[in-house]
Amino acid sequence: MPELPEVETVKNALAPHLEGQFIKSISFYTERLRQFLDVDLFNKAFSGKQITRLKRRSKYLIFEFDHQKWILSHLGMTGSWRLCPAREERKKHEHISILLEDGKDLRYCDPRRFGEFRIISAPTNRDNDPQALAHLGPEPFDEAYSQAYLWNLSRNKTKPVKNFIMDPKTVCGIGNIYASETLFRCGVSPLRKAQKLKKKDCLNLVVESQKVLKSAIAAGGTTIIDFQAPDGSEGWFHQELNVYGRTGEKCHVCDKLIKRVVQAGRSSFYCPGCQK
Ligand SMILES: [Zn+2]
Structure with a gap:
């Protein structure tokens, strides 16, 4: 199961390629991960929108945007993200494709499908936790963890x-x-x-x-x-x-x-x- 260091590694690898990028479209190749995936809802909220920041909190990846909706991703037991050219053939278990304006495709693969990919409300103060993550204790490198x-x-x-x-x-x-x-x-x-x-x-x-x-x-x-x-x-x-x-x-x-x-x-x- 991916733990904090693995999620931090994913975040560090992807952030430079995603931050500032515009999303062209989002496609799903499964009906659900942990939650039902509504392709219309996602495209309405995020097509044409710019990813302002990719952040990690606990074992979650947060795709931040300049509006009221963000995306929360959790890798579950077997999830992974990779970036590839859009023309590349989709591999088995790649359930999500996020087409970016620069022609790259962000793919989510998850054989066991315990991962999460869902829309959450952005917090009013962008440095605070979104409500969806308010239950979490401090990060291990926070001063609060003493x-x-x-x-x-x-x-x-x-x-x-x-x-x-x-x-x-x-x-x-x-x-x-x-x-x-x-x-x-x-x-x-x-x-x-x-x-x-x-x-x-x-x-x-x-x-x-x-x-x-x-x-x-x-x-x-x-x-x-x-x-x-x-x-x-x-x-x-x-x-x-x-x-x-x-x-x-x-x-x-x-x-x-x-x-x-x-x-x-x-x-x-x-x-x-x-x-x-
Ligand atoms: Zn010993």
Whole structure:
């Protein structure tokens, strides 16, 4: 599943090609992704309109325009965007085509079709979140995501710390891989209750999650999640993984064997020697 670093990579690759471009037309080759796709509604709102900015918030891509309607895109489990010449033949599972005025075509491919592509209302103040995303907590690189913030928020939370830091209401974009890797670096077991975090743990969580995400963004995301950047290159973050996907292998630090548990339906990986 594409996580924050993958979506950031997509945004960084596409933004220079899209910002300032005018949309000629939008076509759909499926009736629905997560929502029903109304081709007339989209063309009425966006044909002839200029994309002013492509932004990432959490795992969403936001296509901003100079009027009251914006587009929200979420890659779901298997979604990807790519830019190609308009004459290029459409590939299997390419469900959306956005024809641009410069003759390029922005294509959305999504074999499992869990992605989102929908019209949202722009906020009155363009630097604020649109209403559709008002439920999200801070971005991992915001000042608001701090030791004090995590400490206060975790005091009455009895859920495991892994689920706590993966909750987008706590902080956005710490997906499954990054949560396991961050907790390893902090020496915190994914099973520990969030309210049992010490102040020092909260600081470590902020610092280490930022480091993990930064190196993943620099590497262009991980490949184990079936992700390809829009230029076709593959990320190589998987080479740096300490616990994720390493069940039964030796810990790089203490030689104990890495364990796997399932939490909230997702696999967690940890070292019973290094993480308490
Ligand atoms: Zn260990």
